[in-house]
Structures are given as C-alpha cells and as structure tokens.
Amino acid sequence: MSHLITLTKPDDWHLHLRDGEMLRCVLPDSARRFARAIVMPNLPTPITTTELARHYRNRILQALPCGSGFQPLMTLYLTEETTAAEIGAAKASGFVHAVKWYPAGATTHSQQGVRDASRCDRAFAAMEAHGLPLLVHAETTDPRVDIFDREAVFLDRELSPVLRRFPRLRVVAEHVTTQQAVQFVRAAAPHVGATITAHHLLLNRNALFDGGLRPHHYCRPVLKREKHQLAVLEAAISGDPRFFLGTDSAPHPRRDKESACGCAGLYTAHAAIELYAEVFDQAGALNRLESFASFHGADFYGLPRNVGQITLTNSPWTVPASIPVGNDVVIPFRAGERIPWSIVAECIQ
Ligand code: DOR
Numbered sequence: 001m002s003h004l005i006t007l008t009k010p011d012d013w014h015l016h017l018r019d020g021e022m023l024r025c026v027l028p029d030s031a032r033r034f035a036r037a038i039v040m041p042n043l044p045t046p047i048t049t050t051e052l053a054r055h056y057r058n059r060i061l062q063a064l065p066c067g068s069g070f071q072p073l074m075t076l077y078l079t080e081e082t083t084a085a086e087i088g089a090a091k092a093s094g095f096v097h098a099v100k101w102y103p104a105g106a107t108t109h110s111q112q113g114v115r116d117a118s119r120c121d122r123a124f125a126a127m128e129a130h131g132l133p134l135l136v137h138a139e140t141t142d143p144r145v146d147i148f149d150r151e152a153v154f155l156d157r158e159l160s161p162v163l164r165r166f167p168r169l170r171v172v173a174e175h176v177t178t179q180q181a182v183q184f185v186r187a188a189a190p191h192v193g194a195t196i197t198a199h200h201l202l203l204n205r206n207a208l209f210d211g212g213l214r215p216h217h218y219c220r221p222v223l224k225r226e227k228h229q230l231a232v233l234e235a236a237i238s239g240d241p242r243f244f245l246g247t248d249s250a251p252h253p254r255r256d257k258e259s260a261c262g263c264a265g266l267y268t269a270h271a272a273i274e275l276y277a278e279v280f281d282q283a284g285a286l287n288r289l290e291s292f293a294s295f296h297g298a299d300f301y302g303l304p305r306n307v308g309q310i311t312l313t314n315s316p317w318t319v320p321a322s323i324p325v326g327n328d329v330v331i332p333f334r335a336g337e338r339i340p341w342s343i344v345a346e347c348i349q
C-alpha cells in the first residue's frame with residue numbers, strides 16, 4: 001500500500017562536501033534533501049581559520065543550484081596551534097558553528113589533526129566559554145588497539161579526560177558505531193550528543209566482506225558487528241534528543257576507493273533521507289523519524305527548527321551505477337540497487 005510521510009525539512013549534522021568539481025557534483029544531492037548541513041573542514045588544506053571558512057562557505061554558496069535556500073554551517077579544523085582568539089573569531093563570525101577534532105592519522109586528511117589533546121586546552125576553554133560545540137572523531141590512532149575497539153578506547157582514554165577538564169563543553173560524538181558510544185552519550189550530561197549515519201544503521205561489518213572485499217563499504221569509524229549496529233539503531237529510534245541525523249556522506253573518486261590502499265568514506269547524499277526512512281520503517285518507528293532528522297540537531301545547536309517540509313513515499317527507485325565527476329566517477333551507496341523510499345519532488349518547499 002502506498003504511504004506518504006511529510007516531515008519538517010531535515011538537516012544533516014555531519015557532511016563532507018569537498019571542493020571544486022566534486023563540490024559542484026555532490027552539493028545538489030544534499031541541497032535537495034536538507035535545509036542545512038554541518039560541513040566538515042577536512043579539505044586537503046584543512047579549514048583551520050575563520051578566514052578559510054569564510055572563503056570555503058562562499059565557494060559552497062556559489063556552487064548551489066539556483067534558488068536553493070540550503071545553508072552551509074561551517075566548522076573549523078582543530079589543531080594543536082588553534083588559539084583562543086581564533087575560537088573567539090569563529091564564534092563572532094556567526095557562520096562557524098562548531099570545531100572538529102580529528103585525531104591525527106585517524107581518517108581522510110587528518111594528518112594536521114590532534115596528537116596530544118592536552119595541547120588544545122586553550123581552544124577547549126574558549127569553546128566552553130563561547131558555547132561552541134566540539135565535534136569529535138572518536139577513534140584512537142594507537143596502532144596496538146584492535147581497529148574494532150578504537151572508538152570505545154578513544155572515549156575512555158581521550159574524550160573522558162577532556163570532559164572532566166571542561167565539564168560545560170558542548171560535545172558531539174560523531175558517527176557513533178558501538179554500544180559503548182551509545183552508553184557513553186546516555187551517561188553524559190545533556191550537552192553531550194551524537195550523530196548517527198544511515199550506513200552504520202543499515203550495515204554491519206559483514207558488509208565489508210560480502211562475497212569478496214568491498215571497498216565501497218569501507219569507512220571510518222569502520223563498520224562494527226551486528227550487536228553494535230542494533231544498539232545504534234535503538235538509540236536512533238529511541239526519541240532521546242541527544243541522538244540526531246548526520247550522514248557523514250564522504251565522496252571519493254572511484255580510483256581512490258578501488259585501490260591497494262583504498263580510502264574511507266561512503267557516498268550517501270544521493271539518497272540520504274530515503275535511507276533513514278527505510279531504517280525507521282523497518283524498525284516500525286517512522287513516527288520517530290521527524291524528531292531524529294529535523295528537531296534534535298537544531299535544538300542541540302540552538303538553531304531554529306526549519307519551516308519547510310519534505311514528503312516521502314514508499315515507492316522504490318534504482319540508484320545509478322555511478323555518478324560522473326570530472327574524468328572519474330563516484331560509486332554511490334547501493335549503486336545499481338533499489339531503495340524503497342523516494343522523495344515526492346513537488347512537495348519540497
Ligand atoms: O569514512 C570517512 N570518510 N570517515 C571520516 O571520518 C572522513 C571521511 C572522509 O572525509 O572521507
């Protein structure tokens with residue numbers, strides 16, 4: 001039976017838009033589905049200052065489809081050199097909404113990230129004072145730790161001490177993937193939240209080896225076993241306002257994914273809200289999708305909820321096999337396969 005659901009226009013609280021030709025190709029997918037997105041700063045030259053964020057924001061606005069009201073919410077890339085003055089400038093700009101902590105070496109373009117968090121105390125203190133959220137890629141880079149345990153170990157060894165030193169710091173544990181991370185957020189203060197991706201809800205680590213090695217399912221944090229997938233699903237559909245939508249859609253050219261040392265990231269922006277609808281529908285929780293996708297994040301960031309709407313229907317469509325970008329392609333999530341939910345285009349406001 002055909003089913004229509006109308007939601008307040010959602011926001012994506014964790015998105016990689018890249019730059020140049022890739023930006024122009026991927027941006028329309030997010031702009032069609034979301035009113036706003038928190039834009040990650042891990043460009044090859046990281047967005048470490050408010051000035052760089054201002055220019056990057058202008059490039060995004062210039063790449064937007066005509067008439068789109070999509071708002072990019074910018075972030076700064078934290079380094080051990082980030083000063084309190086830079087945090088003050090970010091807050092005063094009005095367009096920088098958070099600061100991203102990448103442990104150096106944890107993921108794409110994180111080399112200039114943080115090696116020793118205690119060297120960031122000046123920045124953390126300024127963020128706490130200004131109420132500027134710290135967004136955390138929670139995976140330890142200690143090579144002795146098993147890769148599937150790196151999130152839990154990071155929360156315990158690295159994030160917990162920062163929260164003890166800065167108890168009023170607003171923190172988002174990004175793309176949580178484990179029971180331990182869900183438990184960590186639940187046990188923390190109300191100003192500690194978490195984003196959840198569609199792919200960590202839809203897949204577990206079996207998807208990395210389904211019939212052979214699957215580079216297009218490799219992301220960081222890496223997919224975990226099923227019990228963790230179920231714990232994250234339970235958090236997403238629970239109605240707890242500290243869990244909200246963040247796709248972590250992260251496009252890479254095919255040659256960089258299908259390589260002897262393939263890079264991390266799934267491209268999901270082409271079907272983002274449809275994939276979350278699929279997850280919530282399968283879990284019998286479609287009535288909780290709107291709060292997860294459209295309310296919890298805005299409330300956490302202290303931004304107004306959107307006024308536009310988007311309507312979805314359970315009519316399936318087939319994802320293209322690839323998306324051309326320059327002289328390469330991006331392989332989208334579920335390439336060539338069906339997605340059960342679609343957008344009723346004429347209802348987008
Ligand atoms: O899978 C990922 N891809 N995880 C990240 O943290 C970064 C992202 C990227 O930028 O490609």
Ligand code: ZN
Nearest residue numbers: 014016040248
């Ligand atoms: Zn990311």
